[in-house]
Amino acid sequence: MPTTPVRIAVLASGRGSNLAALLAARERGELSAEFVLVGSDKASAGALRLAEAANIPTLALDPRSYPDRRAFDLDLFTRIAASGADLLVLAGFMRILDGEALTPWIGRMINIHPSLLPKYRGLHTHRRALEAGDVEHGASVHFVTAELDGGPVIAQAQLAIGADDDEQQLAQRLLPLEHRLLPAVVNLLASQRLQWDGQAPRFDGQPLSAPLVLGVDGLRLAE
Ligand code: GRF
Numbered sequence: 306m307p308t309t310p311v312r313i314a315v316l317a318s319g320r321g322s323n324l325a326a327l328l329a330a331r332e333r334g335e336l337s338a339e340f341v342l343v344g345s346d347k348a349s350a351g352a353l354r355l356a357e358a359a360n361i362p363t364l365a366l367d368p369r370s371y372p373d374r375r376a377f378d379l380d381l382f383t384r385i386a387a388s389g390a391d392l393l394v395l396a397g398f399m400r401i402l403d404g405e406a407l408t409p410w411i412g413r414m415i416n417i418h419p420s421l422l423p424k425y426r427g428l429h430t431h432r433r434a435l436e437a438g439d440v441e442h443g444a445s446v447h448f449v450t451a452e453l454d455g456g457p458v459i460a461q462a463q464l465a466i467g468a469d470d471d472e473q474q475l476a477q478r479l480l481p482l483e484h485r486l487l488p489a490v491v492n493l494l495a496s497q498r499l500q501w502d503g504q505a506p507r508f509d510g511q512p513l514s515a516p517l518v519l520g521v522d523g524l525r526l527a528e
Pocket of ligand 1: 317318319320321322323324396397398417418419444483
């Protein structure tokens with residue numbers, strides 16, 4: 306087990322409820338982590354206000370001040386590296402990342418996505434699950450690679466779609482599961498039970514052949 310807490314940087318574009326869940330897990334003593342930076346592409350992001358309130362350094366970079374995506378991403382990743390982060394968590398960061406710029410972070414960067422990947426990469430996941438007539442929906446945490454929402458999935462939380470669910474209600478019902486899923490995965494990375502072997506995730510030293518599943522007691526291997 307590592308003796309020093311993992312140093313985490315978080316990127317978020319919006320309200321930051323997943324960041325809040327990570328901070329709450331640390332407050333409860335369930336996450337051995339130091340938050341070294343919260344960054345955003347939106348100066349108005351709620352996530353930045355949460356970080357300020359928690360005395361975490363913040364960074365707001367405006368993509369419009371850069372000539373192109375790669376220039377923005379390279380500057381962003383340079384600043385994240387300078388923060389000393391070991392792990393980068395994308396928690397509602399609503400930007401496509403440049404494949405070359407992100408390469409040094411492969412294996413050290415995770416994202417939470419509101420669908421049961423590989424279903425519904427990209428936007429409007431709740432609506433697309435409803436339109437497809439799915440009976441199940443969920444959220445995934447995956448390692449980030451150059452393929453949008455396409456990196457190896459680490460863990461998933463599932464819920465049954467109800468007859469009354471609309472897009473908003475489904476999103477609202479899924480969120481509390483996301484708030485358990487993300488800290489649970491970060492915890493596994495912090496304790497090094499989950500590792501990246503250069504190609505794929507390993508869990509307790511074994512290749513992870515299917516995503517871990519969030520149950521009432523936390524994450525478990527899929528049956
Ligand atoms: C979450 O639904 C997350 O899965 C998605 O963006 C949303 C962010 O919400 N990637 P919040 O800003 O953490 O409240």
